[in-house]
Amino acid sequence: MALDPERAEAIAFDSYGTIVDVTTVEEPLAEYVDEPELVSQLWRNRSLGYAMVANAIEEYDSFYQMNRTALQYALNVAGVDVSEDEREEILSTYDELAVFEDAVPGMERLQDMGYDLYVVSNGSHEMLDGLVEHAGIGDLIEGTISADEVETFKPVSELYRHAADEIGVPIEEITFVAAGWWDVPGAIHAGMQGVWINRQDTIWGPYETEPASTIETFHDLADELEEGG
Incomplete structure (x- = not known):
């Protein structure tokens, strides 16, 4: 499978x-x-x-709460006893996660090339508002779509299809970019053109489907779209 620039109406x-x-x-x-x-x-x-178990049993709680419980689990496994305030302090790091150095300039290039950009996330609206502000991408994206809106997490197709409806573009004309080895297959299965950014230098899963492109930075995506456009 190869990246098709003609299918990249929105990213x-x-x-x-x-x-x-x-x-x-x-x-x-x-x-x-x-x-x-x-x-x-x-x-x-x-x-x-x-999140994946929640999908399977058709229950929903915000990803922030999932993250809070998962942190408690990880600390328990590590045998560490921390106070509730200390756990909340660790959890608050999610409001100020480091921005990958290629993300903003890469998105700027794509916006300059005429693409409408969106964020589609399992994160709650509150989490995404904080992320957009901290990353400084408010002027680069047209909007954010959260799992909160359908109360279902990726990689279930419903959220990707909901995103296409919100974006207002046929799902097959949306190029979806993610680092998640589980996320890109979900987008492809829903009908999007999937691009895997291999941030963790890991391996693709045992799937019959393959990403349209595997990249290391957002600039790689811009380069491919420029060369194929």
Whole structure:
């Protein structure tokens, strides 16, 4: 599968792990645990796991609450006892996650090329408002679409299809960019053109479908669209 610029009427980005770096939480975790990288990974994986189980049993709570519970789980596994205030302080790092250095300039290039840009995320509206402000991308995107709006998390097709309705573009004309090995297959399954930004230098899953492109930075996507346009 190859990236088709003619199918890129609008570009949608995932948020956490794609625009902002979730490993930023390792710094506050380091004050409490000996292996902050491992605890950070456990925290992230558990929060994603909670979301996928919630989809399966048709229950919904905000991703922020999922994240709070997942943090408690990760700290318990690490054998660390922290106060509620300390947990909330660690959790608040999500309001100020480091922005990947290519994200803003890459999005600026894509906007200058005439693409309408959106964020489609499992994050709550409150989380996304904070992310947009902190990352300084309010002038670059047309809007954000949250799982809150359909009370279903990615990678279930419903959220991607809802995003297409909100964007007002046929779903097959939306290019979706994400770092999640689980997120891009979901977008492709729903009908979007999926681009995987391999932020973690990991491997693609055991899926028959493949991303239209695998990139390292947002600039790579802009380059491919320029070359194919």
